[in-house]
Amino acid sequence: MIQTLAFYMFAFLVVASGVFTIMARNPVHSVLWLILAFFNAAGLMVIVGAEFIAALLVIVYVGAVAVLFLFVVMMLDIDFAELRAGFIKNFPLGIAIALVLLAELVLGIGAYRAGALELGVPDGSAAPALDRANIESLGLVLFGKYLFLFEVAGIILLVGMIGAIVLTHRQRPEGARGHQDIGKQVRRRPQDATVMKKPEVGKGVEL
Incomplete structure (x- = not known):
């Protein structure tokens, strides 16, 4: 009984949060409604026994993606x-x-009611392992049968990250403000880190 009540509560809040996300006039409020939708979706995942997916929703989507959206929206000067x-x-x-x-x-609804497509017979290799938790079963499948695809996905993300860094990197000319000389920083001695100056009264300091 309590599972049914929790399901309907989380489902109602997810739908309501989604509606308010697209109906909110203020972008900051829209992102906050989106975060609430993620939290309630995580609650639904916990009810169905997918604890790992629930943790990903909270850690990745709420803790990283939604917060990033919130900071970006707050930093933008939006002309309403x-x-x-x-x-x-x-x-x-x-x-x-x-x-x-x-x-x-x-x-799509009409095609679903007409009957599902026969895509093949499952071989049982992706079935949950007996006497193991949800996360353990997912780990066995992900790092077993789909290990190669998992590694390829990691390499693609790494290439994308390197490409973004290369595209946005700008080489600063020598002597420009903000230019770093790594070799000079490494060779610097501790006694050269600070210099004591004794300026006269009414005169500035020459750096």
Whole structure:
């Protein structure tokens, strides 16, 4: 009984948070509603026994992605008047996209009711291991059968990170403000770290 009540509570809060996320006028409020939706989705995952997915939702999505969105939105100087003007300008295009998505949704529901596609017979290799927790079963599958795909995904993410660093890196000219000379920093002696100056009264210090 309590599981049913918890499910309906979390499900209602997820749907309500999603609606408020897209209906909020303030972008900061929208991100906060999104964080609430993630928390309630994690609660649903706990109810169905997927503790690892629930932990990922809280740690990765709430702790990293949503907080990053929040900081980015708060640092942006958003002109709400211009934002509303752009909304009115692109309203017909938004309606067209919404109609296309609605047609796809209706088509998908119709295809689902017509019957699922026969994609093959499961071989049982991805079945949960007996007498093991959810996370242990997931680890056995991820680092067993799908180890190669997991490593390839890690390499792709690493290449993407290196590419982002290379694209955004700007080489500063010698002597420019903020330029670092790593060799000079390493060779610096402790006694050269600070210099005592005794300026005369009314005169500045020459650095």
